[in-house]
Amino acid sequence: xxxxxxxxxxxxxxxxxxxxxxxxxxxxxxxxxxxxxxxxxxxxxxxxxxxxxxxxxxxxxxxxxxxxxxxxxxxxxxxxxxxxxxxxxxxxxxxxxxxxxxxxxxxxxxxxxxxxxxxxxxxxxxxxxxxxxxxxxxxxxxxxxxxxxxxxxxxxxxxxxxxxxxxxxxxxxxxxxxxxxxxxxxxxxxxxxxxxxxxxxxxxxxxxxxxxxxxxxxxxxxxxxxxxxxxxxxxxxxxxxxxxxxxxxxxxxxxxxxxxxxxxxxxxxxxxxxxxxxxxxxxxxxxxxxxxxxxxxxxxxxxxxxxxxxxxxxxxxxxxxxxxxxxxxxxxxxxxxxxxxxxxxxxxxxxxxxxxxxxxxxxxxxxxxxxxxxxxxxxxxxxxxxxxxxxxxxxxxxxxx
Amino acid sequence: xxxxxxxxxxxxxxxxxxxxxxxxxxxxxxxxxxxxxxxxxxxxxxxxxxxxxxxxxxxxxxxxxxxxxxxxxxxxxxxxxxxxxxxxxxxxxxxxxxxxxxxxxxxxxxxxxxxxxxxxxxxxxxxxxxxxxxxxxxxxxxxxxxxxxxxxxxxxxxxxxxxxxxxxxxxxxxxxxxxxxxxxxxxxxxxxxxxxxxxxxxxxxxxxxxxxxxxxxxxxxxxxxxxxxxxxxxxxxxxxxxxxxxxxxxxxxxxxxxxxxxxxxxxxxxxxxxxxxxxxxxxxxxxxxxxxxxxxxxxxxxxxx
Numbered sequence: 001x002x003x004x005x006x007x008x009x010x011x012x013x014x015x016x017x018x019x020x021x022x023x024x025x026x027x028x029x030x031x032x033x034x035x036x037x038x039x040x041x042x043x044x045x046x047x048x049x050x051x052x053x054x055x056x057x058x059x060x061x062x063x064x065x066x067x068x069x070x071x072x073x074x075x076x077x078x079x080x081x082x083x084x085x086x087x088x089x090x091x092x093x094x095x096x097x098x099x100x101x102x103x104x105x106x107x108x109x110x111x112x113x114x115x116x117x118x119x120x121x122x123x124x125x126x127x128x129x130x131x132x133x134x135x136x137x138x139x140x141x142x143x144x145x146x147x148x149x150x151x152x153x154x155x156x157x158x159x160x161x162x163x164x165x166x167x168x169x170x171x172x173x174x175x176x177x178x179x180x181x182x183x184x185x186x187x188x189x190x191x192x193x194x195x196x197x198x199x200x201x202x203x204x205x206x207x208x209x210x211x212x213x214x215x216x217x218x219x220x221x222x223x224x225x226x227x228x229x230x231x232x233x234x235x236x237x238x239x240x241x242x243x244x245x246x247x248x249x250x251x252x253x254x255x256x257x258x259x260x261x262x263x264x265x266x267x268x269x270x271x272x273x274x275x276x277x278x279x280x281x282x283x284x285x286x287x288x289x290x291x292x293x294x295x296x297x298x299x300x301x302x303x304x305x306x307x308x309x310x311x312x313x314x315x316x317x318x319x320x321x322x323x324x325x326x327x328x329x330x331x332x333x334x335x336x337x338x339x340x341x342x343x344x345x346x347x348x349x350x351x352x353x354x355x356x357x358x359x360x361x362x363x364x365x366x367x368x369x370x371x372x373x374x375x376x377x378x379x380x381x382x383x384x385x386x387x388x389x390x391x392x393x394x395x396x397x398x399x400x401x
Numbered sequence: 402x403x404x405x406x407x408x409x410x411x412x413x414x415x416x417x418x419x420x421x422x423x424x425x426x427x428x429x430x431x432x433x434x435x436x437x438x439x440x441x442x443x444x445x446x447x448x449x450x451x452x453x454x455x456x457x458x459x460x461x462x463x464x465x466x467x468x469x470x471x472x473x474x475x476x477x478x479x480x481x482x483x484x485x486x487x488x489x490x491x492x493x494x495x496x497x498x499x500x501x502x503x504x505x506x507x508x509x510x511x512x513x514x515x516x517x518x519x520x521x522x523x524x525x526x527x528x529x530x531x532x533x534x535x536x537x538x539x540x541x542x543x544x545x546x547x548x549x550x551x552x553x554x555x556x557x558x559x560x561x562x563x564x565x566x567x568x569x570x571x572x573x574x575x576x577x578x579x580x581x582x583x584x585x586x587x588x589x590x591x592x593x594x595x596x597x598x599x600x601x602x603x604x605x606x607x608x609x610x611x612x613x614x615x616x617x618x619x620x621x622x623x624x625x626x627x628x629x630x631x632x633x634x635x636x637x638x639x640x641x642x643x644x645x646x647x648x649x650x651x652x653x654x655x656x657x658x659x660x661x662x663x664x665x666x667x668x669x670x671x672x673x674x675x676x677x678x679x680x681x682x683x684x685x686x687x688x689x690x691x692x693x694x695x696x697x698x699x700x701x702x703x704x705x706x
Binding site: 106108109112115119138142208209215216251256257258259266270271272385386389392393396398399400 | 460461462464484541542545546547563565567568650651652653654658662663664665666667668669
C-alpha cells in the first residue's frame with residue numbers, strides 16, 4: 001500500500017517539502033517504477049480504500065512528552081494568521097527552528113490532501129495544524145490527533161472560560177484554540193441604503209443578486225437557522241436540512257449571487273456584493289481600506305468558531321509543539337498576534353495589555369467581545385459523521401456542484 | 402559531436418555485445434522509452450486507477466471497498482447531466498467564438514501583417530506568460546458591477562439597469578474564449594502560413610471570384626489547422642473549471658467544478674472518479690472521431706505545425 005497519493009507526493013516534491021530517500025523509494029515501488037509487479041500497481045490504484053480498524057480516539061491518560069531537543073517544528077496554518085514577529089521569540093527561547101507554512105486554506109481540502117497518509121498511520125510532515133472545530137472533531141474521532149501533555153503547557157490556564165469545554169474536546173485534551181471568530185453579516189450601508197439588523201435582511205428582494213453565502217454549510221445554515229428561531233448548537237439534522245433547503249429556495253430565486261469561500265472579501269470590497277455572510281476578522285481588515293463596510297452580529301445571534309492548534313499523528317516533536325502552544329498562550333505573545341490578526345483572541349489578559357498600546361483595538365467588540373456579545377454567539381451543530389456527510393452533499397447540490 | 406562519436410565507436414566494434422546492427426535495432430526503441438514511460442505513468446495508470454476507484458462503494462470515514470458498482474456511471478451521468486451538457490455547450494460556444502475571432506486574425510497575420518507578423522505572434526502568445534488564474538482574476542476586476550464597461554453597456558441599453566456582467570453565463574463563456582484563443586489562432590496561422598498563395602492567384606486568373614477562391618482554395622487548405630484549432634480549444638475548454646468558478650455562479654458550474662467538489666469537499670471519490678473517467682472517454686471519442694474524419698496523419702501534422 002502506498003502511504004500517500006502519487007500526486008500529493010509530486011506536489012510535495014515540487015514544493016520542496018522534506019521527503020526522505022526511503023519514502024521516495026517506497027513511493028516509486030508503489031507506483032511501479034522500481035517494482036513493476038502487478039500487486040504494487042494495484043496497490044497504487046486502490047489508494048482510496050480506507051482502514052477502519054484503527055478508528056479510535058487516542059488514549060488521553062498518562063500523556064508524557066519529556067523535554068527533548070526540538071530541532072525544526074513544522075506548523076501548517078491558515079494564510080495571514082500570525083504576526084511573524086512571535087516566531088523568532090519562541091525559536092530563541094527554545095533553541096529551535098520553526099517552518100511556518102501557510103498552506104491550510106480550506107478544512108476539507110487540507111484534509112483531502114493528507115488523508116491517505118493519516119489512514120496509513122503515517123505522519124504528515126507537520127507537528128501542528130489548525131483545523132476548525134468541526135474538522136478538529138473529525139481528526140480526534142479518527143485517532144489522528146496526539147493528546148497534549150498539559151504539563152508542558154502551563155499557560156493553557158489563560159484560555160477564556162467560554163472556550164474551555166467545547167463538545168468535541170470536553171477537556172481540551174487534544175486542542176487549544178489558535179484564534180476564534182464570529183460569523184455574521186458583512187455589508188455596505190451605502191449600497192443597501194439602510195442599516196441591517198437581522199439575518200433575514202439578506203433575503204430582502206431589493207438585494208437580489210447582491211448577496212453571497214459560504215459554500216460550506218455550517219456557517220450559512222447556522223445563520224439561517226438563527227433567523228428561523230432555531231438554536232444551531234443543538235440543532236437536529238432535519239433542522240439543518242430545512243435551513244439548507246431555505247438557502248436553495250433563495251438561490252433559485254436568484255437572490256444569492258455566489259457561494260464563496262474566503263473570496264467574498266474581494267466582491268464585497270469591489271461593490272459586487274451589498275451584504276453577505278462574513279467572518280469578523282476579515283471585516284476588521286477590510287474596513288481599513290473600505291471604511292464604509294460594516295460587520296453585523298445579527299439580533300438573532302451569530303455563529304462562533306475556533307481554529308485549533310492540534311498535534312497530528314506522527315508529529316516529530318510533540319514536545320516542541322507544546323512549547324509553542326505555551327508560548328502563544330502567554331498574553332504578551334498573544335497580544336502581538338491579536339493586534340495583527342484581528343480575529344478574537346482566546347487568551348485571557350490580553351485585552352488589558354493591548355489597551356495600554358492601542359485602546360481603540362482593545363475596545364473592538366470583534367476582537368475582545370464582552371459578555372453580552374459572547375452570550376449571543378452559537379456553536380456549530382454537533383452531528384454524527386454520517387449526518388454531516390449528508391448535509392455536506394445536500395449543500396454541494398445547492399451550490400451547483 | 403566528434404568526441405561523442407569517438408566514445409561510442411569502440412562499443413560498436415565487431416565482436417562486442419552491442420553490434421552496429423543491434424544498436425540500430427535498439428535505438429528507435431530507446432528513443433520511444435521516455436515517451437512511453439510518460440504515457441504509462443501519467444496516463445495509463447491514472448486511467449486504470451480512476452476506473453478502479455469509480456467502482457468502489459463506501460464512505461470517506463469508514464473507507465471505500467471494491468464492489469464493482471457499475472451503476473455509478475448511469476447514476477452520475479443522470480445526476481450531473483445538467484453540468485455535463487453545460488460543459489459541452491459552453492465549450493462549443495467558446496470554440497465557435499474563438500474561430501470567429503481567430504480566423505480573421507490568423508489570416509491577417511499570415512498574409513497581411515508583413516514585417517509586423519512576429520510582433521503579432523508575440524502578442525497572441527503573450528498572455529501565456531501570466532498564469533491562467535491571475536488573468537481570470539483580472540477579468541473579475543474588469544467586469545465588476547461598478548466598472549465603466551458595465552456602466553457603458555447599461556447606458557447603451559445592452560444590459561438592463563439592474564443587470565450585471567460578472568457572475569453570468571456570458572462572463573464564463575467570454576472568459577473561456579479569451580483564455581483559449583491562442584490555441585485556436587496558432588494552428589490556424591500555421592496552416593495558412595504554409596499555404597501556397599500562387600494557388601489563389603491561379604484561381605483568380607481562371608475567373609474565380611475572390612470569394613470562390615477563398616472557399617475552394619484557402620478554406621480547404623486551412624482544413625487541418627481548423628480541425629486542430631477546434632480540438633485544441635474544445636477539449637481543454639470542456640474540462641475547464643476556473644472560469645466558471647471565478648466568473649460564474651452555481652448556475653454556471655461545469656463538470657470540472659463538480660469533480661473538484663466531489664473529490665475535495667463531499668469526498669465522494671467514486672463519483673468523482675467516474676465523472677473524470679467519463680470526461681476522458683468523451684475526449685478520446687472526440688479525438689477518435691476527428692481522426693476518422695480527416696485522418697491521423699493530417700491531424701497530427703496540423704497539431705504539431
